[in-house]
Amino acid sequence: MSELDRLYEQDYSAWAARTAALLRQRRFAELDLAHLIEELDDMGRSQRHELVNRLRVLLAHLLKWQFQYGRLSERWADFEGRSWRNTIIEQRAALTYLMEKNPGLKRVLEDAIGESYIQAVNLAADETGLPAATFPAECPYQSGQIFSRDFYPETTG
Numbered sequence: 001m002s003e004l005d006r007l008y009e010q011d012y013s014a015w016a017a018r019t020a021a022l023l024r025q026r027r028f029a030e031l032d033l034a035h036l037i038e039e040l041d042d043m044g045r046s047q048r049h050e051l052v053n054r055l056r057v058l059l060a061h062l063l064k065w066q067f068q069y070g071r072l073s074e075r076w077a078d079f080e081g082r083s084w085r086n087t088i089i090e091q092r093a094a095l096t097y098l099m100e101k102n103p104g105l106k107r108v109l110e111d112a113i114g115e116s117y118i119q120a121v122n123l124a125a126d127e128t129g130l131p132a133a134t135f136p137a138e139c140p141y142q143s144g145q146i147f148s149r150d151f152y153p154e155t156t157g
Helices: 003-010 012-024 033-067 074-101 103-128 143-147
Strands: none
Touching (some): 003 033, 012 033, 033 074, 033 103, 033 143, 074 103, 074 143, 103 143
């Protein structure tokens, strides 16, 4: 086991700092390539995971807005409307930031929307008590609408 292998197992931060220093010094032969590749793969998965999670929450709230908001009593509509709008605003801001900082995610955006939409339907159904069949089988929102600060779907019901 090399010094970097041991460092990776015992002190991740020290391993990362040492790896960065070796890269800056172009001392490629000394790198712990196996762990470096593993970390780079994990970074990409982590960013995609965050994208899917944030899309799931945003899409679930857009669905609740569209399919439940009109069914709520006036008192609950006022409360839930503010709460849902705040979550929609927050998730859009976080997603915009994530996409700006990780432009490579644009390549997987449509797949992430499809993946997160299935989860969003289940979340919206669980939170509203409406049957999952209430919601469209495929995402009814275009990516431009999902990210648009001005888009809120028309309510039904």
